Amino acid sequence: MILQIEQLTRHYGGVRAVDGVSCSVEEGSVTALIGPNGAGKTTLLNVASGVTPPSSGRVLFGGTDITGERADDICRAGIARTFQTPQLFPTMSVLENVLVGATPRGHINLIESALHLPRAAREEVQLRAEAIELLHGLGLPQLADAAVGTLPFGLQRRVEVARALASHPKLVMMDEPASGLSRAETEELRALVATIAGRGITVLLVEHNMRLVMSIASRVLVLDKGKLLAAGSPAEVQANREVQRAYLGS
């Protein structure tokens, strides 16, 4: 298990967005986190990625306790993520966005970069080459110098995925990657997720689009009203009575 969540609770005032959830993500899997609106999916992702601290419970990544650590530490530990509303850097170029994503791969300190010592120069060249290669792999090389803010929405999502991959993560978490995408773009996304999984990176995605989930996920976790309702293979989950009720009832 690459990610284990134990008795996780996050409440806002009196509202328990996530309420005592325990679940896990298998290494190398494509796991989908589904559930009706307000089920607590995004909150779970935010807690696991350090954007929001939990109220109680534990998050273990590769066996290490990362509960309540800062987002940047969690990223360095090997979890990268995308957001439902992309949190890109709009005036910066695609390449620069990806280079920011590669932050955890850099090791030079302030003095080395201020004086442009040889190690800093080498690292800069190397990371840049890697970023360009990554853009090639995702079919974006011609856009390297374009300002991200000027790109269409579908491409922005792709850039955010590229940025997440740049940190060489073990686990990528995607928050509703298909929302706002056209049918054709959703197809491309499916291929993209397959590519990521093919590189041995574990994927956890929050998704609404059931057809997409059923076709790419190897495991499905179902949240409803802050609690874990079901977990299993797509077929098992689809056959689950409670899941059907939660979906039809909402």
Add this chain to the structure above:
Amino acid sequence: MRTALAILVLVFPLVFGGYASALHLAILVGIYYTVCVGLTLIFGIGGQLSLAPAAFYGLGAYTSALLAVKLGVPVFIGFVAAAVLCGVTGWLLARPLLRLRAVYLAIATLAFGEILITLIRANTAITGGSTGIVELPAPSLAGFSFSTPGRYYYLVWTLALLSAWIGANIVKSRLGLGLRALAESEIGAASCGVHVARYKAWMFTIGAVLPGLAGALFVHYLGFISPDSFTVQFSILIVMILAVGGRDSFLGALIGAVLVTVLPIALASYERYSPLIFGVLFLASVMFVPKGLAGLLMAAVPKKK
């Protein structure tokens, strides 16, 4: 571009060395430029409004001046002490202050400057109060004294170009990318592994060290120090330089620094109106030319591809 600038700086005294006022202005430009390089990181790259440059400029100046006059410390050691003290102060201030939203950061840095200037004015026994201290020694290194404007010019511009070089290195390094990123989305930057608080603290520290060094160089050039040079008016002048010149590049800082130094001379016969003309220029830049003169220049020069 950069080489041309370096050559210009190098030969300037050879051509204009005969004109004392030209040399004097060039020294001032170098000092302002050093301050502005520090502030460009905070202001243009990191997107934070700090009104503390006057405070660090003053802190650096008084540190070096007092060490030299009261304790007889060699001036160059005083410079180093000024840089270290400003850096430490900047770092200590950064953590709590930089959590604040832009409006509050502006107010807090303004208040910090007020505290410092009042303390300087009040502690007459140490700082000489409003009169200040005269007869500051010129710096000297291994028996070579920077006692003439010509020599001082090279000292100032060595620091200025060094600052700009360091600044440019930082901007294109992952630190600079991280700073630009967090100015646009802090959550996005943090999720990319950018340690937001530490990056901001670094930026604020550099933005304190460079004004501190520049302040120290300034007073040992003049030979005297008084609190009037370090009021909030100086911080506003720096903000003006960056706004008029262009706040997201070091070129903008240079253009702005030249402008505020040379313009008063050009306007000498309208001296009464000079602050007004500056103010209008500043306001007009903010409203109509957000990227400043450097932005206009860059737009005019076609990009090489």
Add this chain to the structure above:
Amino acid sequence: MDASAALQFLISGLTIGAIYAFVALGVSIVYSSCGIVNFAQGQFVMIGGMVAATLNAALSWPVPLAMLAGVVAAAATGAVFGRLFILPMLAAGEFPLILVTLGLSVVTEAVAVVVWGTDPVILDSLVKVDPIRIHGATLGPDSIMIVTVILAGLGLFSLFLTRTRWGRAMRATAVDRTVAASLGINARYVIVLAFTLAAAFGGLAGALLTPLISTSAQTGLLMTLKGFTAAVLGGMASPAGAVAGGFLLGIIEAMASGYISSTYQGVIASAILILLLVLRPQGLFTAFARQA
């Protein structure tokens, strides 16, 4: 002796505090309308004081009329700032907007220096009565006058906020700009109104202040800092809080200069400001002091 000294400090603190309260109220009104701090707020104070003093000295206008003219001049300046400089820059965002107000402050001060020079001016008292003595402390007519006028002004302003359509529009905008827009409130009018009112309050503060302590063309920035400090003390987004912060700042300064040293009163106020911002970025200022 001690008690009468303390009473004296309290009286002068409340007097100057009433002035700060009005400056801070202006800061708060503008902040509520468009989410920025107005660096030109102190310049309205300067305009109110300088115009009143000039009309009284040069044209022998009676003091109340001169003060009224000072308020009108400041309010007109505020309306122009709001309409011609702030509205066109709204879309540019917080950072450029703050720079615009800083620029307006610089330009206003420069114009004032050209017109009036840098010498301080003084204005006659509004009322000429002998000071009252209470327990060994002196209560001057100016103090009574200032506090009365300010309290009356605050009363009128709160009536305006609760009873008039425009007042309600301003309150709605302060709570949530998008909601206010959906209620059919034109945020642009509210912003211009906010600048005009903020300037009128600042101008009144300046006119009332000038008989007490002199005003010069260069006092604006200092007054801005006072207004910011008071507004942060009480809570930037709340007009009532800003007023309370103004009185609090006045009393703190008076006590500090009475018991410690007048030199350090500015240091103490600024230090309190920084501590408050650092230690309580939430709490008093819960929702808005930190970036989301």
